[in-house]
Amino acid sequence: MITAADPWQGHDTTVLFTVLLVATPSLVALLAYLCSRFTGRARPRRTPARVWRDVSLAAVAAGLAVYLWGLLDLLFLGDQEQAQECERHKPDGAVLVGRRGDFVPLRLVCEVADGRDYSVVVPGYVNPTLTVVLVLALLGAAVSAFLHHRQRTPAQKKG
Template sequence: MVVFFVGITTLVSITAYLCSRLARRTRPRYTSVRAGRDVALAAIAAGIALYLWGLLHVLFLEDQEQAQECERQRPEGVPSLVGRRGDFLPLRLVCEASNGRDYSVLIPEYINPTIAVLTLLALLSAVASVVLHPMQRTASRKKG
């Protein structure tokens, strides 16, 4: 639950910041450095939102419902189940079988790959923003 509340707080904070960046008074001062930063933050916010969506699938199911879902999705040839565990990275609920074969349930399959792509986009945008920052400073000094 702590991860959920920290995620919600972070998501609301980033969203509020990004909304403030869209105000009319900040648009004339918009540069490529700031755009890179904002794209990175938007990708992070989207990734957090997706992560929280996946987390909701696990958090609000009782132990009995989780066990039933593990039984319902048990692959052919897998003997009885011996337990369940939740992993946070990647986000998944793992059903453990007695033969050592594990499988994941409940988390939609698109969540983890999409989070990976959004993380990569955020990193690339942040790096681009850092690389462009010195160039922008020298360009503004030459004008002034």
Template sequence: MASDPWQGHDSTVLFALLLTGAPALIGLTAYLCSRLAKEARRRITPIRALRDASLTAVTVALALYLWGLLHVLFLDGQEQAHECERHRPEGIPELVGRRGDFVPLRLVCEASGGRDYSVVIPGYINPSVTVLLVLALVAAVASGFMHHKQRTPTPKEG
């Protein structure tokens, strides 16, 4: 129920992400491993290298995100509440709720006075995923730009 202040992560969304993310991770990993074959390495171009760098960054980001989801999956509501209590900063008299966010991935303990703090998800997950996705975007745009430049005929001088 959405009005429940102790709801945590929606288990339907959590399982859907895990059940779609795992095969995607396996598929991306298999593709990237195929790029290491001798024949594929012989045909490498800067455009393909940037494409593969982009896909590698996406693959690592997906793996980290799924790793964070597994941290949530293996803690039931009682254990999540215990983690909130265990990490409660000094000066916070009581907890008033808990919520789970998927973007960024976090389990937020809501304290009285409007002070919130995150637990359970390792602190390196969200910053790493962000940096990796930015790198993936930069590499993909560079690859696309190089591909477009290669395909576009240069005007003839008269």
């Protein structure tokens, strides 16, 4: 049984599967919605605020896809393979004392006796990409909200 005090724990598989089972249909639904924005019926209702909203949602979809990719890297490696990755990448002369899995940022951390740690398994581009698309999503949402507010304000003054 793995406890919270176990220094060799990776990612909790229950949480890992739960995130995968929730995020995958969410990504599919988000992509279906974004594809619907390119139909002929959606074109006449396109406004700058809606375009920026869709840019924000596209960034969210990209981030979700990258996060899922990182989760799949973790899913397909068992404890033994994760331990081998820690061994393969450890600094010369270092003694491994533990392993832990973090979901935010997504990483598998190998801990060394001198207090240092290093990440393995999850591709190095996952977390920086998530940071960039998160900033893009927030920027798109803020611009969309601003444009929507600006579009609604003159209409309210007339009425």
